[in-house]
Amino acid sequence: MPDTIEQLLELQHATLISLSRLLEQEKGAIVNRQSVEINRIAKDKLSLLNKIQQQDHLIASHAQRQLLTDNTECMQKVTEIKTIVARCKAANAVNGEALQRAQLSFHKLNNLFQQSRGKSQMTYNSEGVAQNIRTLGTNIKA
Template sequence: MSQSIEQLLDLQQATLVSLSRLLEQEKAAIVERKAGEISQLATDKLALIHKVQQQDHLIASHPNREQLTASQDLAVRVEQIKTTVARCKEINEVNGEALQRAQLSFHKLNNLFQQSRGKQQMTYNSEGVAQNIRSLGTNIKA
């Protein structure tokens, strides 16, 4: 039995609400820097987005799709869905920017560590020329 256009709209709205909640969880995981959780949420997010796309295809190919504009009730529901989609896009963009900032911070910190490590390994030879020595003190035979 085929689903009615109303059932498909309800399903689409429920999936988008789930996606919105998941995006909020993703935002919290980004703030708390929980890499494992961020990765799992990203996988779940892609699955929900795929589900939204499938539902959208079912709605677009439904034999009663013309009712979406003809019926005032259905038109209102479509607008609610569009509003939820816009909210999801906005949260996702914020999350993406936060992830980019976190990644930049990580790279800066990593560079500082590498620079610090390089300074600890620097020494001078008998001619006064600076050298990076990785084995400094490890080849002593006492």
């Protein structure tokens, strides 16, 4: 476990870079509609977010936390970390919107399939009333 605040900041930076790369992978998986990969990435992303939260807590409660505002190198690292966090938030929002659009497209397509399936199963009874019959032609015994 890192001892100094600088080491914690470096670890936080590396973890955020990993998250940034994972978000790029997620974007590719969404574009290519790789559902298994999207699920795997979601689990990995959650794990990284938990790790980032733990690291953030360690930094906030560290005995040397005053260096975050007093030391120029630490201040630069914090600024860099905040920039990466902002990029990750933006990328995650874009990926979320893309997933929502993909889900909406899937539901529309599914509804079209269900409607077309319903039309092909429609028939008329002896009184001329339309009926959906799922067993049309399947109960014939020859």
